[in-house]
Amino acid sequence: MTTSIKTRFAPSPTGHLHIGGARTALFNWLFARRCGGRFVLRIEDTDVDRNLAGAEDKIREDLDWLGLTPDESPWTGGPDGPYRQSERLDIYTQYARRLLDAGAAYYAFDTPEELAAMRERARAEKRSFKYARPTALPSEQEAARARAEGRPVVIRMKAPDRDVTVPDVILGDVTIRAEELEDFVIVKANGYPTYHFAVVVDDELMHISHVIRAQEHLMNTPKHMALQDALGFRRPVYAHVPIVMNLDGTKMSKRDKHKAVRTRVQEWLKSGKWTRADLAGAAGIDEAAAARWLDRADVEMDGEQLARVAAALDVTPPEIEVYDFRRAGYLPETVLNFIALVGWSPGEDREKMTLDEMVSLFSIERIGRTSARFDREKLLAFNTDACAAATPARLMDAFRDYARLSRSPMAGLDDATLSRALEACRGLRTFHDVDVKVGVLFAPDDAVKYEPDAVRKVLARHEGRGYAMLEALLPALETFQPWTAESTDTSIKSFCESRGAKLADAAQPLRVALTGRTISPAIGETLALIGREAALRRVRRCLAMRTRAAGN
RNA sequence: GUCCCCAUCGUCUAGAGGCCUAGGACACCGGGUUUUCAACCCGGCGACCGGGGUUCGAAUCCCCGUGGGGACGCCA
DSSP: OTTSOEEEEOOOSSSSOBHHHHHHHHHHHHHHHHHTOEEEEOBOOOOTTTOOTTHHHHHHHHHHHHTOOOSBBTTTBOTTOOOBGGGOHHHHHHHHHHHHHTTSEEEEOOOHHHHHHHHHHHHHTTOOOOOOOOSSOOOHHHHHHHHHTTOOOEEEEOOOSSOEEEEETTTEEEEEOGGGOOOEEEEOTTSOBOHHHHHHHHHHHTTOOEEEEEGGGGGGHHHHHHHHHHHTOOOOEEEEEOOEEOTTSSBOOTHHHHHHHHHHHHHHHHTTSOOHHHHHHHHTSOHHHHHHHHHOTTOOOOHHHHHHHHHHHTOOOOOOBHHHHHHHTOOHHHHHHHHHTSSBOOSTTOOOOOHHHHHHHOOGGGBOSSOEEOOHHHHHHHHHHHHHHSOHHHHHHHHHHHHHHTTOTTTTOOHHHHHHHHHHTTTOSSHHHHHHHHGGGGSOGGGOOOOHHHIIIIIIHHHHHHHHHHHHHHHHHHHOOSOSHHHHHHHHHHHHHHHTOOHHHHHHHHHHHHHSSSOOSOHHHHHHHHOHHHHHHHHHHHHHHHHHHHHO
C-alpha cells in the first residue's frame, strides 16, 4: 500500500480553477492513471480571509467539465479524509506538539508590524532579511503569558543547519545552502497551520507518493523536507513543472482580466463616455465598491460582475480560468489537449491526442524545464480542428452546455434544428462563432441590431441599391415553395439570373435584412433556419425602417 | 538586492555527440476556392542567445557572460 502511486491536486478555494492549476491537475491525474494509481483532491483552506464562499463548488464544476475526476476528495470521500484542511485542525495541532516537544519548533511572539519593520530595516540597509532565532527559546509559560497579554503567538519551525538538496525528477538535484534557509511559521496566531505545515502532514497521512506542482514551489521544498525529517515522514517524489505564462512573458493571472477591463473603464471615463455611476450600474455594485475596484489593482469583483462590466464595455477580457474557456465556447477536450502540451510533449511530433491517448503517452520525464507561454491562437486552431473532428452528437451535447451558460437564444432548440444549425456552421472555431453566425436567427426580431457599417455598405450605398433589391426580391420571396435550404437557394439563384445580377447582389442585402450583419450561413440555409414567416417579417421590417429613416 | 531555475523559428516544441542542409504545429506572408463569416487547398519566410573550452566531430557535454522567469509572507 505504501509503495502504490498516489498524486494529489490541492487548490485553495479562491474561485474558479486557473488554467495553470488545471494543467497541474491534469499532470497529476494523468500520472496517477498511467500508473494505475489514485488521484486525490484536497482543499487547502487554511487562509480564513482568502477563502471564498462557493469556490469549492466552482473548482469541482471546472474539474468535472474537464473530466479530471478525483478518486478521493471532499465530495467523493476516501480512506484518508477529511480532505478539507479546515477539518483537520486537530491533526496539525498534534504534530505541532510533537515538533515543539522535540525542540524542532518554537513559539514566537512578533507582531506583523514588528516583522514588517524588521524587513523594512533590512531592505534599507540593503541586506536580505532573515528571521533571527532567539538564543533562548520561549517556554510554554511564556507563550501562555504572551497570549494572555494579547500578543500573537505563532509556532516557528527551525530551519535545517545544513545544506539541503531537493531531488527533483524534472530539474535534477537542486541544492540550497543552509544560510539561505530561515525559520518559518508553521502555526499561525489564529491556530491554523500554514501551507507548508499542512501540506507536509497531509501528504504523509494521505500517502501521496508523487508531488507534481508548479515551479514556484521549488524554494518551499527545503522547508517541507525539514518538516518531513523532523517528523520522521517519508519523502515523496518531487516534480516541479514550469510555470504557464502570458504571451508577453508575464505570469498568467486572474488579475489580468481585471486589468483589461479596468483599462477600458478608465478610457471610457476619460472620454466622458461613462461615469462612475455607469460602472457601478453595469457591475451591479454600489459606487463606493466600484471606486475601490477601479483604484486598486488588488481589489477584485466577482466573475459575474466583471463579465457584466466587460460586456457593457464591449471588451473581451483574456480567458484565464477554465470557466472562461468554457463560457467562451471551447471544447473541454481541446483545453485538456492544449494545456497538456504547454510544458509537456510526448515526442515524435505528436500533438492531437484524446485523454486516453495522453494517459498512455504520459511520463514525468518528458515534462520540460522551460516556462511556457500560453498561445490562445494555437488553442483556437486546436479547437477548430476538434470541432471539425467531433461527432454531431458530441458537438450538440457540448454546444448545449455552452448555450445554457451564455444564455444563447439557441439554448432551447430541439435536436433536429440544433443539429441543422451546427451543420450550417461547419468550420466553426468556437461555439461563440455559432452564436454569432446563427444565434440571431432564433432570437426575437427586436434583438436584431442593424450594424451601421453593414447597412451602409450593403443596403444604402449606390442610392440604396440593396434596398431596391430587397423590394424586388420580397414578392418573389413570398412565392418561394417549398421553404427549404435547397429550394430557396435555387429560387434566389434563378431570381438573380433573370435580372442579370450576381448571387451576392441579392444574398448580401437579404443577409443584412435578416440578421443586421453580413455574417450568416449560406443564404438558402439561412432562410431555412430562420423560417418563412420570420424571414418575410424581417425583410418587411428592414424596408420599413428605411422608409422611417428617409422620412427624418 | 539575495538565492534558485531556465535558454532551439514570433509562439508551443522535436532533438538525449555524428541520422541536422535542425523536424512538426500555430501564427505570419503569397496564391487558390468562395454569396458573407469561418473553414479548406497549395506554396513560402523563419531558430540552435553570445563567448570560451572538451572532442576527429556539439543544438546536444563543461565554464563564463547575457537574457528571461521564480522565490524571498502568520498567501497558497
